[in-house]
Amino acid sequence: MKTRYTREELAAAVGRTVPDVLGTGLDVLFCGINPGLMSAVTGHHFARPGNRFWPALHLSGFTLRQLRPDEQDQLPGLGLGITNVVARATAGAAELTADEYRAGGEILRTKVLAYKPRWLAVVGIGAYRAAFASPKAVIGRQAATVGDTGLWVLPNPSGLNAHFTVDTLAAEFSKLRDAVAAAPG
Structure with missing residues (x-):
């Protein structure tokens, strides 16, 4: 898998979307903020090399080994999926508007009700x-639900999130993994 792209290739990815990784009967649908430019270029979620989603997913016990972004299609077989709050790719989440987040939240609710x-x-x-x-939401399990789907908030795995290391991210992911294991579906 190519890991270096030109400035022109990345600029051309602005506004693109990355297809969801979905299936029915998922244990967890992970939801990113929006695709970054590397994800938009590759078509793979959490594709930027500094992103810690894939290591945290593995270290928390969701996967037996650390998957690469180009192996994302293996997730539904493990009961996992990926989507985003906002579909359009940007260089950074700061480029998103409040209206995009609100509209994305509605689209996300519709997806969750459809895929359950x-x-x-x-x-x-x-x-x-x-x-x-x-x-006022905090990291962890939320009191709210979408239909029968429980809501959980995890820290942003971006390498730009200096508040969390791979290990502390994995610890937060593990809490969700424990909740999944405690109530088998």
Whole structure:
């Protein structure tokens, strides 16, 4: 898998979308904020080399080994999926508007009601707060649900999130993994 792209290739990816990784009967539907440019170029979620989603997913016990972004299609077989709050790719989440988060939250609710995962895990507290109009939400299990789907907020795995290391991210992911294991579906 190519890991270096030109400035022109990345600029051409602005506004593109990355297809969801979905299936019915999922244990967890992970939800990113929006695709970054590397994800838009490759068509794979969490594709930027500094992103810690894939290591945290593995270290928390969701996968037996660390998958690469180009192996994302293996996730539904493991009961996992990926989507985003906002579909359009940007160089950074700061480029998104409040209206996009609100509209993305509505689209996300519709997806969750259609696919019925046991858990929706939003990776990014700010994205969750904006999309679900929950300004005081904290990391972890939320009291709210979407239909029968439980809501969980995880820290943003971006390498730009200096508040969390791979190990502390994995610890947060593990709490969700424990919740999944405690109530088999």
